[in-house]
Amino acid sequence: MKELVVVSGKGGTGKTSLVGAFAALCKNAVLADCDVDAADLHLILQPEIQEQHEFYGGHKAQIRPEKCNRCGKCLEVCRFEAINEFKVNSFSCEGCGVCSRACPEEAIVMAEHLSGHWFISATPYGPLVHARLGLAEDNSGKLVAQVRQMAKTVAFDQKKDLILTDGPPGIGCPVISAITGADLVLVVAEPTVAGLHDLGRVLDLTAYFRIPALVCLNKWDLAPEKSEEIETYCRERGAEVAGKIPFDVEVFKAVASGRPLVEVSQGPAAQAVQELWLKLQTRIGGD
């Protein structure tokens, strides 16, 4: 079983549209949406939820009023100002547990906190494991790990030979959680000053974890000179630009219709995506 993770230095680079198109092109894959802070792969893949599970991402303090003598120690020690009038505001509570250790009456318990849900769904392109964080919740790195682990279980159970993952943007904890141990990472970048900077940071990350990484330039023809600069940069640091996708209004039409690009278009972007997919298949199968 191989694992391909598609990431980007920031959101809005077209990463999810690309993963949706790959999903339609690949056979025998499990799909995983690890962009749990802004999960939208389901908008393209039209999943039917088959399983729903609760996700407990951490603990929050709870004051038991019957034991509390209102001494105020917990208010003093909480650095997040999460306790007001002897009640804990769960949005502000970071779950550090300091108040519970400081309480002389043992009136504070650290209770498991429901942070979101994760799902196993059926799609026309194979099973999809995805998730939804609750409002203002963090701990997305832990949820990413949960989605990834479940995608592996589904792949094993259903004898799938590939896990295709829509990874989170950036270089933070969720991305590290999504890429560590993967067989191949595809970094999607746009030809802008910020795009080059973000790409460099992601490539630093994949190099640090020794994960093979390829680059895809999206909408490369909107700024050919910047694209050339990015290609030179990639060449110098030994990262192959495996695909260059031109700007194409058909992409917007595909997004609006909620279907993978390669199913609704034979235009230049769709063709570039198909060529890129062939390269990725070779790399994943050949390594």
Ligand code: SF4
């Ligand atoms: S430290 Fe314990 S007893 Fe004191 S106010 Fe807080 S919860 Fe109540």
Ligand code: SF4
């Ligand atoms: S667990 Fe930490 S953040 Fe939450 S209320 Fe207690 S001291 Fe404040």
